[in-house]
Amino acid sequence: MFDVIVLGGGAAGFYGAIHIAERNPKLKIAILERGKEVLTKVKVSGGGRCNVAHAEFDPKEISKNYPRGERELVGPFHTYCSGDTMAFFEKRGIQLNIEADGRMFPATNSSQTIIDCFLQETDRLGIKVLKNSSIIGITSLDGNTAKGDYSWAIKTIRNTYQAKKILVATGSNPKIWELLRQMGHTIIAPVPSLFTFNIKDERITGIQGVSTNANIQIIPSKVNNGKFKAALKKYSIQSSDLESEGPLLITHWGMSGPGILRLSAWGARILNELNYNFSIKINWLPAYHEEGLLRQLQQIKEIEGRKTILRTKAFDLPKRLWGSLVKAAQISDTDKWADISKIQLQNLAKQLTGSTFRVDGKSTFKEEFVTAGGVDLKEINFKTYESKIHPGLYFAGEVINVDAITGGFNFQNAWTGAYIAAQAITMELTHKP
Numbered sequence: 001m002f003d004v005i006v007l008g009g010g011a012a013g014f015y016g017a018i019h020i021a022e023r024n025p026k027l028k029i030a031i032l033e034r035g036k037e038v039l040t041k042v043k044v045s046g047g048g049r050c051n052v053a054h055a056e057f058d059p060k061e062i063s064k065n066y067p068r069g070e071r072e073l074v075g076p077f078h079t080y081c082s083g084d085t086m087a088f089f090e091k092r093g094i095q096l097n098i099e100a101d102g103r104m105f106p107a108t109n110s111s112q113t114i115i116d117c118f119l120q121e122t123d124r125l126g127i128k129v130l131k132n133s134s135i136i137g138i139t140s141l142d143g144n145t146a147k148g149d150y151s152w153a154i155k156t157i158r159n160t161y162q163a164k165k166i167l168v169a170t171g172s173n174p175k176i177w178e179l180l181r182q183m184g185h186t187i188i189a190p191v192p193s194l195f196t197f198n199i200k201d202e203r204i205t206g207i208q209g210v211s212t213n214a215n216i217q218i219i220p221s222k223v224n225n226g227k228f229k230a231a232l233k234k235y236s237i238q239s240s241d242l243e244s245e246g247p248l249l250i251t252h253w254g255m256s257g258p259g260i261l262r263l264s265a266w267g268a269r270i271l272n273e274l275n276y277n278f279s280i281k282i283n284w285l286p287a288y289h290e291e292g293l294l295r296q297l298q299q300i301k302e303i304e305g306r307k308t309i310l311r312t313k314a315f316d317l318p319k320r321l322w323g324s325l326v327k328a329a330q331i332s333d334t335d336k337w338a339d340i341s342k343i344q345l346q347n348l349a350k351q352l353t354g355s356t357f358r359v360d361g362k363s364t365f366k367e368e369f370v371t372a373g374g375v376d377l378k379e380i381n382f383k384t385y386e387s388k389i390h391p392g393l394y395f396a397g398e399v400i401n402v403d404a405i406t407g408g409f410n411f412q413n414a415w416t417g418a419y420i421a422a423q424a425i426t427m428e429l430t431h432k433p
């Protein structure tokens with residue numbers, strides 16, 4: 001029998017258990033973990049470096065990084081945000097470094113630092129960590145007076161435990177979602193988020209490793225215009241949500257980089273519906289639109305007439321990409337500015353500001369990925385992270401229908417939810433023993 005059972009020994013579970021114990025050291029707390037190891041995702045996170053949070057401290061601003069949860073998280077972030085996460089780790093002797101793009105990592109650049117911190121804390125606070133304890137049943141004993149305050153029975157493959165309060169932090173686990181569904185919760189169907197785009201196209205063949213800032217827009221492919229529009233409507237997605245500006249990286253398989261990953265997150269549902277067959281339109285020079293650029297190209301033609309186009313450094317673009325787009329505009333390696341026709345110039349302006357690529361499938365982004373979907377946010381009280389359907393049951397982390405773009409925001413969702421649930425649980429148990 002425990003005061004609190006935390007379901008799942010991942011990021012949110014550990015953070016929640018530590019905060020409950022810290023607020024009330026008398027409480028008996030257990031973490032049930034199905035695996036033989038805990039915190040396995042933390043271990044591999046951020047390419048082994050653990051991108052633990054993001055240096056965005058404004059609740060409204062940070063919430064804009066969550067395609068699912070944007071509205072609901074503003075309040076929770078007012079209570080607990082990135083600055084609090086930093087303070088938590090700093091208090092425990094872990095310095096977090098902020099990189100130029102805002103991502104925060106432990107100064108050791110090792111996720112093991114975060115794991116060691118959590119394990120030391122659970123040890124210090126007397127929290128029981130029960131591994132190899134796959135949960136197969138969650139039962140509410142409400143109304144059964146013989147059970148007193150112990151209103152939850154949690155069945156694992158080995159034992160059955162009872163608890164006064166439970167914190168469900170099982171991440172994207174389909175079995176637990178199914179149990180919650182049977183208990184009356186709505187589960188938004190899971191689909192992958194944070195992936196890279198598979199593209200086979202001559203223009204990017206042989207130039208992998210090229211990285212540049214670009215404006216990228218998801219558009220329907222020639223064959224699925226109708227389906228695309230219907231999906232936009234179905235998920236209430238604005239076409240502006242499917243446009244992003246940021247670093248784009250050309251890979252062996254297609255395109256990656258923050259600009260692409262951002263689109264994969266905002267488009268997670270609609271792209272799944274389209275079976276990952278769609279197109280993207282890229283403006284490689286986001287400061288220009290097509291007509292403006294054409295005028296600029298005409299001026300270059302007049303001034304630099306004798307120069308070879310391929311060798312002109314006309315814009316701030318990687319050389320290999322420039323070469324590839326020049327070729328795509330039907331301009332040869334030796335053509336000089338003075339030699340080319342108006343049509344070729346127009347082609348070049350089009351390639352530079354609006355080249356279209358067909359995307360055919362997706363690949364996993366190895367540094368970070370999440371699942372969009374989970375417990376419907378309408379069924380959670382965001383002041384406490386308690387279920388509106390089952391009092392005494394709390395959620396934290398990826399189990400709920402919240403996910404973010406890459407950059408440390410997914411962990412912040414786990415830390416914030418776990419902290420708030422922990423405060424609410426402790427308050428209940430401390431004041432109503």
Ligand SMILES: Cc1cc2nc3c(=O)[nH]c(=O)nc-3n(C[C@H](O)[C@H](O)[C@H](O)COP(=O)(O)OP(=O)(O)OC[C@H]3O[C@@H](n4cnc5c(N)ncnc54)[C@H](O)[C@@H]3O)c2cc1C
Nearest residue numbers: 008010011012034045046051135171368397398408410411
């Ligand atoms: C490769 C990779 C890298 C990532 N890198 C980053 C990053 O750098 N920054 C970032 O912000 N986010 C990152 N993420 C996302 C981040 O890891 C998750 O959002 C976060 O771990 C969610 O925490 P959680 O506690 O909700 O779930 P999890 O960390 O997944 O923990 C859930 C735990 O519950 C256990 N569990 C599940 N079912 C049961 C059951 N039936 N019985 C008992 N236990 C169960 C699981 O085994 C697991 O230990 C990454 C994800 C991946 C996959």
